[in-house]
Amino acid sequence: MTYAQRLSIIVALDSYLILVAVFFGFQFVQEAALTVYTFEMLVISSLSLLIGHHLFAHIFHVYKQVWAYTGVRELFSLMKTFVCSFLFSMTMLYLFVQTWPFRFLFIVWLFHVLFIGASRMASRLFHDSAKRLQEDKERALIIGAGSAGTIIVRQLQQSSEVHIEPVAFIDDDKTKHKLEIMGLPVLGGKENIQTAVVMMDIQKIIIAIPSKSSHTLKGLYKECVATGVKTQIMPEMEQILKGTHALNQLRDVQPEDLLGREPIQLDTSRLSAHLKGKTIMVTGAGGSIGSEICRQICVFAPQAIVLVGHGEFSIHSILLELKELYEGSISLYPQIADIQDKQKMSDIVGQFQPDIMYHAAAHKHVPLMEISPKEAVKNNIIGTKNVAEAAHEHGVETFVLISSDKAVNPANVMGATKRFAEMLIMQMGASSETKFVAVRFGNVLGSRGSVIPIFKKQIEKGGPVTVTHPAMTRYFMTIPEASRLVIQAGALAEGRQIFVLDMGEPVKIVDLAENLIHLSGYTTDQIAITFTGIRPGEKMYEELLNQHEKAQEQIFPKIHIGHALDGDPYVLNRFIHEFDMMSDDQLRQALFSAIESRDLLSEQMKREEETLANEEKSLVLRNG
Template identity: 55%
Template sequence: MTYGQRLSLFIMIDSCIVLSAIFISSFLVNANIYVFTFPLIMSSLAILFSHHFFSVQFKLYKKAWEYASIGELLIIIKVVSYSILFAVIVQQALIQEIHFRLLAVTWLLHMLLIGGSRFVWRFYRDSIINKQENKKRTLIVGAGSAGTMVARQLFKNKEVDLLPVAFIDDNIKKHHLDILGIPVIGGVGKIESVVKELDIENIIISIPSLSKKELNIIFQECAKTKAKTKILPMLEDLVTGKVSVNQFRDVQVEDLLGRDPVEMDIDSISDYITNKVVLVTGAGGSIGSEISRQISKFNPRKLILLGHGENSIYSIEMELKVNFRDTEIEFITEIADLQDAKKMMSVMSTYNPDVVYHAAAHKHVPLMERNPEEAVKNNVIGTMNIAKAASWHNVETFVMISTDKAVNPTSVMGATKKLAEMIIQDMDKQSNTKFVAVRFGNVLGSRGSVIPLFKKQIEKGGPVTVTHPDMVRYFMTIPEASRLVIQAGALAKGGEIFVLDMGEPVKIVDLAKNLIKLSGNSIEEIGLEFTGMRPGEKLFEELLKADEIHDQQVYPKIYIGKTAELFVEEIEEIISIYSNLDKETLREKLVNLANNKILSQPRQIMSISG
């Protein structure tokens, strides 16, 4: 039906309602009154004319009555009341007499018929048109404005096969109330029992303001049931129109483990990135590529993407050129090995970057245990080469990505990253360049991390392998890790180790169980298997040693670690002899040096090639 046809229909219906209301009122007030008296005819015409006039003024004819609510009811009250008031004025002006009883009854009938004609359509759609027996019974967690909006949309949309039957909300003032005819049964603690009692098939979490911790608590309650759990789309996506309120998404592991994001200081970051030359090492990796994406939002003049793997570097270059094609950023790729000191000098000389983000590193703990010499080459020698080249060419800020495994390291990877931290702290003392490190825990979804491994195991039908039931780790998302690195550059004064407040550590076994549940399987179907700790692993990680801790935050959720003792000469000695050491001797030297212990009696020196 076109708008013109719809308007004509409403005018015709309302005209009949208005005339019926006043003539029925005249009969009820005085059954002996002559119907076609002059006062009655004038009053009828006054109310009819004013009704249509005020309906147009208050846009009554433009309302979608299938979504009618309190707002529409208030407009009806205004239109009817002003119409009767106009009739009062007409009666006083033309016949000098006001029939109060007649107009009062007319107002009541007018309200009843106009309001009823509108809301009966909504009732018909809700109760008849949209009623489908095959809809899945759905529990909505959150009886606030978002939850109410979700319920209303589910009722209205015939194509969605979800039928809301109950609300869950921790606000006790809402308990035992009905919202849109749906009962609010209780708090989050009752989710399991409600699902069983009401035969719930789907749960929708509809609280946009939830923190990650609160969402995790709710999900753990939902995980006790067999119902499929979904979550409302992100609020910004709803506002921008990217998705509609009924396009629910599955809960992701990032929703449960990612921390509430730390907002960046846009002004300070813009000051040192916008219109500058920025170089990112390891730009093809998980962290390096995300840093490159985030940096591009601040419009650097040039962004140099440096990496060893040509495929990954090519991929991120093409992505950035497409996504930022409307900017004037010049994207440049450099295929280079950090171990090539001459090449690092050449790159710095060619582009003269203002800022360097050093994300390139070997990070896989078990692999580095078996290949300690490669960890030395990339993590220690590579860091020294790029740091010296940056200092020589007067780079303003140099930010190195480190790891929580560098704290009291028990692995080769952690030890080499700790030595890399020492190198840049020492470089800061003798250079005009501001050298800093950023230390954080495990990154969700990064290459080589546990989550992609678990997902592959689940896809194959299990079992999911966990090394130890008590193993815990800190987790953060790739975008937040990248934002921390960028923010650290803005905060840098030189020599700091920035540490993010990572919140509470997560048990790996709980992470595995959540992933199994999120995949739609049960733990019994997939299975869990404990394989034992691998070489170099610890049950728990630390972000700072006891003697490194500064209690005061320098930025929300960001701390600075105190400078530890530096063993630069000993690092240089290891670099000079590492290729002649057997793997176990090299491993022992690295771990002891990173833990401020020096071996008094070195083991037998031998060539790896021999």
């Protein structure tokens, strides 16, 4: 139906209803009409009310509204039309007959409101009823009867694309219990979830609390899992405000939602001063951490970002994503290059003259690096050396190395190469104008090579889910958390520092596996967990600082700083020049000896300091 056809029908229907309202009004005041109201007065009243209604309906866009979605705003526009048309009719009567038949007009106005308002609501009710009859919708229980919950309900009720029918609320606010909101009952607090699922025949649970804490979500999710019903969650408030997710864009609960740690908050004013108008270079920009660093940095309006990576597809992907959001405001320069190519790294840094560099490129898969230790050394040590030397050579202001908790007392080649890389940049920082710092964090959920994708594939195949040891623990964080720590460290950098995030309590891998099984809609009886034994190079638990690095000072909420540790420069440089001629076993031995040279050096310095102190004490006693 065209707009003109639809408008003609609505105008005709409204005109008919207004005339019916006039007729009923006349019937109510018929006795008085014989003596008080003249025929002229009735004609003027009817015509003025009819003309006034159509005039103000046009002014307030009443005829452009879709009846099927009639709500408070549409009814308010109608009410303004009713009031203005009533006043218009009274004005016309006063101008033409110098009197106000108030009783008659008021009764007509009441019928006017009743008939036309009812026609709109009838259309809405008919539309909703027809949808319910035509569609087989999932019955949903909404957790949270606040503003977000009510908006979710309204959108679900009006949407023809989402086949979900909200039927009840759960909310811990006792003042809302036994009330109805949006026509849905509030059945009680979270302790009533299981009862509500059975009583209301619930097929889906939606958690509609965007500002929830992880601890709150864990408690809610535990109750939801016990029902066996699929549970989904609305986006976080940050995602809604940024416009990256719609309010009704539901998603499954993810393992990172259940970490039980509040997200790190950034010092936005300091970061803005640090990044705004600067040229930033990110190596490994196509990886999970590197690409997220780029996304986070863009919020603070840098002048340019140099995207360096070895994989052309991943660099192209992040380039397209950033172009769509920031083209015209931030210059983006993709560079396909290998960090092992020293001259290429120097050329890129020399060409773009970055103010800040984030070095995220690395080999990080522990078992694979045990098989190919030379490749780990080439990428994680030689590559870092090339990028760091280019930063020093061209006067980069700040260089941030993305390290790992596996660099602490390393038990594998990957961790040892990261430890070596930390020592290298700390050594360079002692004689450079560039501020060299390292950032350590634990395992990143959702990154390439993390356990989550592996567990998901095993669950999709029906199990079993394989875990190396029932007591194995790891620190976990999300990709955005890791990236925020990295860019915050760059702003806090003073040189030769190791930044560490307070990651809360370590998580048992077996608990993570169980959570993922439950999130996938299964129980551990349906999907078994088997233990395969610790792999070569794996540790039972990880550390974030060793005994020589520990510092109690917290320089920023949830960010600690460790003391920089220097290795023996002679041992480090000798390894770099000779590793390529070694066998894999010789390389491992030499690598661990090189990073342990720091501890030997530390003990030697400690003994020398003690000897010097004793000599000074003896001298004082002799002179005393």
